[in-house]
Amino acid sequence: MSVNGNLTAAPAANAPAAEWKPRIVAFCCNWCSYAGADLAGSSRLAYPADVKIIRVPCSCRVNPMFILKAFERGADGVILCGCHPGDCHYSTGNYYTRRRMALLFSMLDYIGVERGRTRVEWVSAAEGARFSKVMNDFVAKIRELGENVKVGDLRCKE
């Protein structure tokens, strides 16, 4: 069965603000940031439940397509977390990520997805506290920006 069969339309952009819960996708590399998120968990360092994590082997596995897809489906923010520069488990993966995302994010900004909705952060396996802080900050920023416009909707306008 197709997974897409399971999808329903995202709520309209003018849904009442009080009920609005941001949808946030966090891509985390397996070796550092996913482990950092685990540490945040075992240290009981809370961050909003709006954040949903997808595990990828390395930050460089994240294809810009995945992020576009998220925004097309109505995500309000996408954050990509990897090992600190120099610490990538595969040595160089996060350098590619850094450059690739700089380009993607400015392109997204250009088409109407504000800069604040996308972020790259380096979080090591030992930085549970940092993971939680990064997520709290990011969610706060997204709440401040409010509901996002779906990328698909933008294309249809005018």
Add this chain to the structure above:
Amino acid sequence: MHRIGVFVCWCGSNIAATVDVERVVAEAKVQPGVVFAQDYQYMCSEAGQNIIKDAIRTHALTGVVVCSCSPRMHEATFRKAASLAGLNPYMVEIANIREHCSWIHKDKEEGTEKACVLMRAAVAKVTLNVPLKAGESKVVKRALVIGGGIAGIQTALDIADAGFPVDIVEKNATIGGRMAQLDKTFPTLDCSSCILTPKMVEAKANENIRLITYAEVEEVSGFVGSFKAKIRKKARFVKEDVCTGCGVCMSKCPSKKGLNEFNMGLNNRSAIYIPFAQAIPNVAVIDKEQCIKLKTGKCGLCEKVCTAGAIDYTQQDEFIEEEYGAIVMATGFRPIDASKFDEYSYSTCKDVVTSLELERIMNAAGPTGGVLLRPSDGKHPHSIVFIQCVGSRDVSGRGKPYCSKICCMYTAKHAMLIRDKYPDVEVHVFYIDVRTPGKNFDEFYRRAAEQYDVDYIKGQVGKVYEENGQLVVRGVDLISNEQIVLNADMVVLATAIEPDPTARKVANMLTASIDTNDFITEAHPKLRPVESPTAGIFLSGVCQGPKDIPETVSQAGAAASKVIGLLAKDKLTTNPCVAHSDELLCNGCSCCEKVCPYGAISYDTKLINDHGVKENRRVATVNEALCQGCGACTVVCPSGAMDLKGFSNKQIMAEVDAICL
């Protein structure tokens, strides 16, 4: 048709307290493709695993989702259970509803909702999983140990004892590391060389151990079971197998201005030298920066006096290439540069020394023959002030944020040894906290304070300076809240320790993780303390974090036992989550090859049948034994030919979809 089973774990109350597991089960049951869902208190227990196995058999499941703790914890457990029930282990996905959900959310409604989303994403992913088969790779039955301090020596001895050959690569001219420089060791006060040198000799004599000294690893490729290393053995200008270590050359050498590294630069040595009397190998080495012959072509005295004929001024660096099944990092530490803390006047006053310098001053084989004399004028000091935590626990950015762990104990040791041998010397110690956890450690410290009358002052020193030829120490006593001014004949700084400066380079070569302080990261801080997250790389000694000798030795033994466990295997199973290129889509552009950190991608010209059109095309092929599954190639591939098994484009997109529902 998919037949997916979803298993929701309570983890006792760890999950069930903040996630309504029954609702997750109910929600799972209505997911497309799901034919079975059940919750249980402890899915990882034998009974829990049996629930999964039974369900796989009775419901002919094609995929399994376990909603439980982190996959880093139990993915392997559940994969194994699935495979025992006849399901391909890679048809299992984990939804992390503990670390990423129940443990961080207090509101049950919120927690339950999120758990449902995570479950849904895992179900969406697993419908796209395909059975994968782990490959096999060989195990080269030889280990490499990088660093020949006590950590490296002990690890090598233990591996060798189990019957496996092991090479120690040591960058200095001798093995022994920092421990060789120490005088006596806490908490027993036995002499450091007396316990270390027999081990050094044993390492030399053991037929399974090859010592490669004055050498550094230059390149490492490969993966667990079969690493390839290129080792540069620097020219000693002395033939190692001919030199008898008689030392005649040292006494005749006219160039005597080299700083004696072994004595922390407190005195000088000749250009040709043996680092210390018990050095292993006991072979001279020429310092090419100091040697007159090598710099100007004149002199050549040592060649004339050497009756063994060991000198060879034309010697070149040699390269050794070898294969290894496992690699142990044991690169140790060095004290930080004390001149960064110049309020203590280390760089201007000779009588301000570091603790490691004091070790050399107290050592019978040191620059003063073991007599406590102050460096400036060689006089007996009457008052010594110790300052602890110099650069440790310092969050200002100047020093290190961590506790160096050994300084409280060695300062107590120094204070006690001085008071014991020279009761006329007054000893003051400034400390922030005295930390002495460890067997017989607190007793040791109390002995210094109570029995030996060492004056412990809780407080920090603001300044050390020289006034009319007299060292003055200004500090505060935090207990009486008073300013203290002390005259001292010597000041000893317990400087922080930091990883060897080569640690980062070596870690990068091994693709081992390293933390922001350059200590090597362990695979799990509690459960896998001697392994790196990179398979086949192990950690021993201070390179992993500050520790004393007893801890170093036990960690060294633990690392050895892990290596032995690995080398004892004949074959290893490889990670099947590797890249794969679709030959029909590949255009042979070479983009993927450029980003692969392991050189796993090569190109072949193949006859491709593209919808009836047959033509020869240059297409990418991934060497599954070399690919580590990072996925870098998949993103740069412009034609979408390259994909990663287990984390395919479709799988990740399905997760995105399910989350943004």
